[in-house]
Amino acid sequence: MMGEAFRQILVQAAQSGTQEGLEALERALSAAEPSDVAAQHLATLGFRFESEDRVGLAAQAYALAARVARSRAPRYRLAAIRARILDLCGRDDFDPVEPLLDDLQQAKTAAEDPGRADPSFVDLGWACEMHGEVERAVRFYLLARIARDHHGGAALTHDGDTFEVKIKNLRRLQFDALLAEGRFDEAIELHKRTGRVHGSAPLAAYEIVGVKALAEAGEASYVEILPGRRIEAPALKFWEPPPPLLSEPGDLDMPPLYLAFLQEAHAFPRSNVVVKGDRVVYDVAAHPRRKDILIQDGVNLDQIMMAAFGRTRALIEIPENAERIEAGLVMFGLQSRNYGHWFSEFVPRMLCYNDPRCPDGIPLCIDDHMPGTHEEILSLLDTRNRPVIKLPPRPVSFGTLGMAPVPAFFPFDMKPRQTFYDTIWPADIFGMIRERILERARERGVLSERNDRRLFISRKAFTQRVLENEQEVADRLRPLGFEVIYPETLSFLEQVALFHSAALVVGSSNSSLNNALFARPGCQILGLIHEDLSFNFRGYTSYVEAGGAQITFLRGKSSARKDNVHAFHANYRVDPKRVTDAVAQLTMRSPALAGCIRT
Known part of the structure; x- marks a missing residue:
């Protein structure tokens, strides 16, 4: 039975609803006999706190109920752990939560509980995403990943991503915001916390340059195969009266078609990123319209590296454990397996690689996930009988790397609220x-x-x-x-x-x-x-x-x-x-x- 003194302290704690009231209850429990009745009152108090979204107090009340209970202690202990986890998460104190997940599993076993009332880190992460709370979402998905790997938790986010992909994508959102303010060092430090989760190497900051600028700095050889020139605008034809188009007409001034060679460069298959020393060599990223363009390298699902681009500098994953190729010509890159992109962006480069000024014997390097029709096209266009190297999705270190451009300015996509740029070929x-x-x-x-x-x-x-x-x-x-x-x-x-x-x-x-x-x-x-x-x-x-x-x-x-x-x-x-x-x-x-x- 519950003593009168303890009953009065319990009533006062319930009426006050404060930390001090719970502390008084805890002191009184040291002299109290085990009692299921007292435990039930304490659990009811915990439930009330929980319904008022005061889960920290609820956790303490449930823990006290577990101490005094005779027969239902395992259930109260389980309720205390669940409330404790929610309290820590609500205060953004995520580090102590991980060891509690083991305690949670043990408590569920003891209480013979199936776990349907467990905190859902997937739900919590998704709610944070919907409210734009990116860092909190990352922390919840990290916990969801632990629950998946060690406790049979859910395997995917609400939109079907793995937790690794989701964390990588959320980090990219954070990087974009930080880079817009020039805070590269903060982004690098942020990546250190979670890069291992999605298998990314450390990031480093690189200056963005185009190939011609690199050559002018003495870091590449460069020759123009076809000079810049102006072309005519296409005459559009519609079966209806010509509608008012909402796109921006592409530039009619075509860039030169060039052949360039870099010494000791790194590249990432399935992306357009080439790293030379402390520079990333990327014509589109170095274009004057860069502020309007979405650079998708390091974003798409088939990317093998992480990257984020500012106006003049980029964060690029350091190419660790790179495969070594002594010489190669770039026929790999972002969206290379897509036939439309392949023919408009990649195939024209063969005009440069067929030019007599391009040395014999240098292999054409392609992505290994291209369809067979792409290789058929290469064999038809190649006048030099070049070998072909299929690159798996891992970084490559080139002794000599030959590059040729996309024949027109072709941004993969424009930033939100920017008019779409309609490239003219x-x-x-x-x-x-x-x-x-x-x-x-x-x-x-x-x-x-x-x-x-x-x-x-x-x-x-x-x-x-x-x-x-x-x-x-x-x-x-x-x-x-x-x-x-x-x-x-x-x-x-x-x-x-x-x-x-x-x-x-x-x-x-x-x-x-x-x-x-x-x-x-x-x-x-x-x-x-x-x-x-x-x-x-x-x-x-x-x-x-x-x-x-x-x-x-x-x-x-x-x-x-x-x-x-x-x-x-x-x-x-x-x-x-x-x-x-x-x-x-x-x-x-x-x-x-x-x-x-x-x-």
Whole structure:
């Protein structure tokens, strides 16, 4: 039974609801006999404190209940540990929580409790993310990682990331904020706390330079293969009255096409980052428009390193345990496995590596996750019979590293609230590539004399920018003589041959239309696309029309998309009748089909 004196102290503690009241209770317990009734009153007091969000006091009350209880001590002890963890987290005192996780497991075993009332570090981390409390979110996810590894806790965050990926991404947000204020040393120290968690080496600060500036400083050899020049703006064509585009037209002044060599440089496959001494060599990052650009190296999921970019300096992971290659030519980088990026950003470099001023025998270095079509393209373009080295995802130390540029200023993405930059591609560069590929195709006898085929390019194998009523459109086009083509089932040369024999092509405006570059002059392309007016219409037009084909865009209706899907990749639907009406009009424009309208 509970003594009268203890009862009075308990009532006073409940009425005061203070730390002092609990301390008085604790002193009284030293002389009290074990009592389940007293324990229940103390647990009730703990529950009240917990409901008032005073979990520190609740933890103490539950602990006192465990001390005095006869039969339910394990359950009260478990409640005390749970409340103690929440109290520490609420006060941002995270370090003492880790050892409590072992105590929590032992208490659950003793109480035969399944753990459904355990604090959820995943939930707590997610709540902090939603409120912009980045550092607290990191600390909760670190605890969630421990719970996963040692106590069978949840394996993923609410948005499906592993805790390692999430912590890395949250740290990147912090780095961006710190670097914007020039606080590089703080960012480096912050990384030291968690870099090991996601397998990152220490960070160091590097000055950002372009290749030409590096050469001018005497740190690289540099020769221009093609000088800078001005090109013409593409003439855009729409099946509707020309809409008011929301993108920024790309620059018409093309940079020089150069060949450069660096000695003793480090590089990271699957990214564009090259480190030479205390500098990071990166043309886009050194561009005058840097303040408007999102640099994605060190961010994307397939990146093997961590990086963050300020205006003139960058934090780059120190390349530890690098593989050694004596000499190589850069054909690897960010988004190299994506066919559209591969052909526009990487393939033009072969014009530099084929130049007589590029020494024989230096291997082409590519990312090892590229599809086979990429290697097929290299073999067709390479006039020097160079060996190819496939680079696994780990840092590389080069004795000699050859570099060539993207043929136009092409930011991967723009910062939030910045107008999208619609790169215009130089027809002279892609015209040379086209001629080389077609020459090799003729040598192999894959080109036919036909020039009248009608092709509908399927997008079924893809999950983004999908034409949702593709089957309906295909059913309307087949009676008009269209063949449905699945590019992913064909070799590169087979695709080249198909486009070269076409008079009229219909398809989604994505990488499946890239090979329209190899169509004959006058071939009509109907590029289907969603309704987003910031789409890169100029980029597609300048690229496709470099070979003489003509592209007209038909915009459909965008479908709802998830928050993590870029507007450019929204799925969409088109009116099949508008497609067939456009086809009838384009047939009249095609030299091979004029006068041969099918209805």
